[in-house]
Amino acid sequence: MNDVLETTWLSPQVKWFRIESPDISRKARAGQFVIVRVEEQGERIPLTIADFDGINTIDFVVQEVGAGTRAINRLQKGDRFLNIAGPLGRPSEIDRFGVVVCIGGGIGIAPLYPIAKELRKSGNTILSILGARNKDLLFWLDKFSALSDELVIITDDGSMGRKGVVTEPLKELIAKNMKIDRVIAIGPAVMMKFVSIVTKEKSIKTIVSLNPIMLDGTGMCGGCRVEVAGVSKFVCVDGPEFDAHQVDFDLLMARQGIYKNEEQECRIRGVLQ
Amino acid sequence: MKERIPRQDMPKQIPKVRAKNFDEVALGYSEETAVIEARRCLQCKNKPCVAGCPVEIDIPAFILKIRERDFKAAAKILKDKNALPAICGRVCPQEDQCEKACILGKKSQPVAIGRLERFVADWEAEHPDQSEKVENASPKSAIQKKNLPGKAAVIGAGPSGLTVAGDLAKLSYEVVIFEAFHKPGGVLVYGIPEFRLPKAIVEREIEYVKSLGVEIKTDYVIGRIFTIDELLQNGFDAVYIATGAGLPSFMNIPGENLNGVYSSNEFLTRSNLMKAYLFPEYKTPIKIGGIVAVVGGGNVAMDSARTALRLGADEVHLIYRRSRTEMPARIEEIENAEEEGVIFHLLTNPVRILGEKKENLPGMWVKTLECLKMELGAPDDSGRRRPVPISGSEFLMPIDTVIMAIGTKANPIIATTTPDLAINKWGYIIADSETGETNKPGVFAGGDIVTGSATVIGAMGAGRKAARAIHEYISQKNQP
Numbered sequence: 001m002n003d004v005l006e007t008t009w010l011s012p013q014v015k016w017f018r019i020e021s022p023d024i025s026r027k028a029r030a031g032q033f034v035i036v037r038v039e040e041q042g043e044r045i046p047l048t049i050a051d052f053d054g055i056n057t058i059d060f061v062v063q064e065v066g067a068g069t070r071a072i073n074r075l076q077k078g079d080r081f082l083n084i085a086g087p088l089g090r091p092s093e094i095d096r097f098g099v100v101v102c103i104g105g106g107i108g109i110a111p112l113y114p115i116a117k118e119l120r121k122s123g124n125t126i127l128s129i130l131g132a133r134n135k136d137l138l139f140w141l142d143k144f145s146a147l148s149d150e151l152v153i154i155t156d157d158g159s160m161g162r163k164g165v166v167t168e169p170l171k172e173l174i175a176k177n178m179k180i181d182r183v184i185a186i187g188p189a190v191m192m193k194f195v196s197i198v199t200k201e202k203s204i205k206t207i208v209s210l211n212p213i214m215l216d217g218t219g220m221c222g223g224c225r226v227e228v229a230g231v232s233k234f235v236c237v238d239g240p241e242f243d244a245h246q247v248d249f250d251l252l253m254a255r256q257g258i259y260k261n262e263e264q265e266c267r268i269r270g271v272l273q
Numbered sequence: 274m275k276e277r278i279p280r281q282d283m284p285k286q287i288p289k290v291r292a293k294n295f296d297e298v299a300l301g302y303s304e305e306t307a308v309i310e311a312r313r314c315l316q317c318k319n320k321p322c323v324a325g326c327p328v329e330i331d332i333p334a335f336i337l338k339i340r341e342r343d344f345k346a347a348a349k350i351l352k353d354k355n356a357l358p359a360i361c362g363r364v365c366p367q368e369d370q371c372e373k374a375c376i377l378g379k380k381s382q383p384v385a386i387g388r389l390e391r392f393v394a395d396w397e398a399e400h401p402d403q404s405e406k407v408e409n410a411s412p413k414s415a416i417q418k419k420n421l422p423g424k425a426a427v428i429g430a431g432p433s434g435l436t437v438a439g440d441l442a443k444l445s446y447e448v449v450i451f452e453a454f455h456k457p458g459g460v461l462v463y464g465i466p467e468f469r470l471p472k473a474i475v476e477r478e479i480e481y482v483k484s485l486g487v488e489i490k491t492d493y494v495i496g497r498i499f500t501i502d503e504l505l506q507n508g509f510d511a512v513y514i515a516t517g518a519g520l521p522s523f524m525n526i527p528g529e530n531l532n533g534v535y536s537s538n539e540f541l542t543r544s545n546l547m548k549a550y551l552f553p554e555y556k557t558p559i560k561i562g563g564i565v566a567v568v569g570g571g572n573v574a575m576d577s578a579r580t581a582l583r584l585g586a587d588e589v590h591l592i593y594r595r596s597r598t599e600m601p602a603r604i605e606e607i608e609n610a611e612e613e614g615v616i617f618h619l620l621t622n623p624v625r626i627l628g629e630k631k632e633n634l635p636g637m638w639v640k641t642l643e644c645l646k647m648e649l650g651a652p653d654d655s656g657r658r659r660p661v662p663i664s665g666s667e668f669l670m671p672i673d674t675v676i677m678a679i680g681t682k683a684n685p686i687i688a689t690t691t692p693d694l695a696i697n698k699w700g701y702i703i704a705d706s707e708t709g710e711t712n713k714p715g716v717f718a719g720g721d722i723v724t725g726s727a728t729v730i731g732a733m734g735a736g737r738k739a740a741r742a743i744h745e746y747i748s749q750k751n752q753p
């Protein structure tokens with residue numbers, strides 16, 4: 001259990017893992033996540049289940065942003081995660097909505113994938129927009145191209161696809177007067193915020209998957225709380241998906257930054273080690 | 274005259290020193306002190322103290338063995354009723370339980386039953402019995418395994434779950450505990466701090482339960498990975514739910530989501546379970562400002578306040594809306610907190626948290642806490658006098674970190690995934706207080722998930738009773 005069966009670097013900072021975890025694999029659904037630890041002194045780190053075979057394996061895609069994710073990405077085939085708890089959170093709502101725009105930003109592409117895949121299976125038309133700061137942070141373009149009726153790639157610096165941010169192609173789709181039944185946006189909080197602003201104007205139902213700092217992932221600490229429609233919600237049990245137009249993204253971003261100084265300290269020590 | 278011996282003090286680390294370290298505060302009795310204290314016991318024939326103990330330890334009997342310096346026999350008497358004596362000796366609210374009923378307390382000070390219990394449990398740990406060790410080390414033999422009377426699942430590895438599992442294992446059942454966290458122990462590991470209950474002691478007790486043949490599966494969040502029904506369908510004859518009351522309460526006042534506001538659950542879990550007090554060696558951070566306010570008056574509030582001091586806060590203010598006599602915390606911990614320098618604001622209630630921007634940090638951070646003064650009115654349902662706000666008494670306190678320790682509620686994961694399980698209006702599982710039976714056949718429950726936040730010994734007592742009922746249930750069910 002928890003053994004790393006296979007890994008591949010999808011880019012210099014992003015690594016894909018296939019893990020043996022039969023109990024979780026059997027129960028997992030699109031939109032759910034796990035919490036992992038790789039060392040006794042380590043943090044509990046939430047990761048989305050990026051794929052699963054329903055019998056034996058689950059997949060993660062991990063982007064290095066600090067000490068914890070760097071420790072994960074050091075693991076290789078044959079190594080083992082110390083702990084994996086899950087599946088956590090509520091599964092995505094999957095239905096035949098019609099036309100769904102799937103927007104993935106950076107590492108958000110990984111959590112978006114199983115949802116887009118299920119939506120495709122349920123007969124939706126999938127229009128995908130994948131964006132990142134630069135081409136090194138993009139991955140799984142082939143997988144998305146296979147399941148999308150249309151795929152737009154966009155980078156902040158133009159190193160791959162169009163130059164710009166994901167809200168631009170979204171606005172263009174809307175301008176074409178195409179009927180959009182639902183938007184699903186997963187990525188950095190600021191990206192989700194701007195997508196939400198764009199779709200709110202047109203009252204297009206928009207779902208976002210939030211990524212606050214978590215600890216237990218079972219509703220026990222309240223550390224992951226965000227405000228949705230003015231009410232405190234615990235993302236790990238009430239989410240992670242919410243109606244974007246109700247989410248207070250500024251609060252989410254503020255709370256994501258609580259340990260900014262401490263994270264820096266960990267990073268510096270990590271470099272020195 | 275035995276009564277003339279005064280109640281023996283237990284040595285402690287001096288306040289100034291201990292407020293800066295996480296080592297255990299109370300140091301325990303020496304053999305000599307324990308024997309002197311034991312001599313105070315009158316060996317009452319009608320044993321009033323026993324009635325005060327939720328698990329009915331034969332108190333005079335174990336104390337007599339201490340007097341005779343037969344500590345091993347004393348330990349055996351304790352273990353007969355209480356699987357976790359080293360823990361209960363430390364954390365039981367004795368003044369409300371066994372010691373409250375002690376006859377000596379009527380005229381002077383009761384026998385220090387808790388301290389004696391702790392002494393015996395620690396003595397036993399320091400003098401491991403070799404013969405017992407060998408017996409424990411050999412797992413149930415393969416032949417025995419075939420004839421096991423049945424299989425039970427326990428959800429939650431807190432005191433209640435550990436007790437039920439230990440008891441059922443002793444009755445030869447195959448027992449699997451499913452625990453959501455990566456470590457077993459429940460509140461004993463994530464809530465109660467090291468300086469009050471060293472984690473090595475909890476680990477020792479868990480090892481003991483494992484040595485009885487109990488399997489503990491960590492990282493299993495029941496309700497998500499398996500539902501109760503799935504457990505029953507997949508070979509378990511009975512399920513015991515002991516998931517505790519782990520949903521944090523907030524006050525629903527403005528400013529509670531500002532950076533710098535913690536629930537006590539989060540604050541203590543970061544410090545205890547994740548060892549944030551050893552940051553950055555341990556990677557989980559904790560943020561502690563210069564001036565800390567802890568809201569609440571129970572054990573959780575005391576633990577949070579004392580942890581904040583040890584994490585380096587300059588000042589820790591405890592804010593409680595009733596008066597000192599109503600504080601639900603153990604008296605010893607209230608005294609410890611005061612000695613260590615926690616500043617008490619009684620009859621005071623927060624109404625608003627105000628924030629400010631901070632240089633180089635995102636978001637709004639706690640700056641001031643607005644409070645109201647309270648006075649005590651007529652008694653409420655709990656029998657305690659209800660605090661009522663004094664109008665116009667608002668005042669501001671400069672604060673950097675706020676810790677909400679105002680109680681917990683029932684976590685809904687199990688209830689929502691087991692729709693036919695009866696719960697009360699607060700979300701707690703309805704279970705028979707004598708047997709732990711719920712409305713669902715084969716499903717039992719006990720501890721904080723039934724009673725709401727209570728005590729370690731109460732949760733254990735529920736586990737003990739449920740083990741008997743589960744034994745009866747499975748025996749009948751599996752009768753050929």
Ligand SMILES: Cc1cc2nc3c(=O)[nH]c(=O)nc-3n(C[C@H](O)[C@H](O)[C@H](O)COP(=O)(O)OP(=O)(O)OC[C@H]3O[C@@H](n4cnc5c(N)ncnc54)[C@H](O)[C@@H]3O)c2cc1C
Nearest residue numbers: 046047048061062063066067068069211212213214256263
């Ligand atoms: C439900 C959920 C699903 C996620 N799925 C993925 C995924 O599939 N792949 C992936 O690469 N990342 C995912 N993340 C984000 C990932 O958990 C964080 O990047 C990781 O915890 C950062 O840890 P660190 O020590 O490397 O970085 P740090 O230096 O500690 O922090 C870097 C950034 O990560 C955030 N962060 C720190 N600790 C946590 C924490 N315990 N929980 C959440 N965020 C934190 C901080 O706000 C900061 O912005 C997910 C987060 C959540 C909540």
Ligand SMILES: Cc1cc2nc3c(=O)[nH]c(=O)nc-3n(C[C@H](O)[C@H](O)[C@H](O)COP(=O)(O)OP(=O)(O)OC[C@H]3O[C@@H](n4cnc5c(N)ncnc54)[C@H](O)[C@@H]3O)c2cc1C
Nearest residue numbers: 429431432433453459460464495517720721727728729732
């Ligand atoms: C900070 C603090 C200090 C305290 N001090 C004292 C004291 O001094 N004296 C005293 O007598 N009492 C004290 N208490 C109260 C006492 O700890 C509790 O009453 C007691 O621990 C309850 O035991 P339990 O077994 O019912 O639940 P818990 O100890 O809460 O254990 C429940 C376990 O179940 C797990 N769990 C929850 N949901 C799931 C799920 N869905 N699947 C799998 N596992 C799950 C949890 O992770 C946890 O490990 C204190 C409590 C706190 C929080």
Ligand code: SF4
Nearest residue numbers: 326361365370371387
């Ligand atoms: S278990 Fe608690 S109540 Fe019972 S004798 Fe020991 S300290 Fe007293």
Ligand code: SF4
Nearest residue numbers: 314315317322375376
């Ligand atoms: S009531 Fe007090 S004095 Fe009497 S037997 Fe119990 S502990 Fe001893």
Ligand code: FES
Nearest residue numbers: 215217221222236
């Ligand atoms: S992570 Fe603790 S409540 Fe969500």
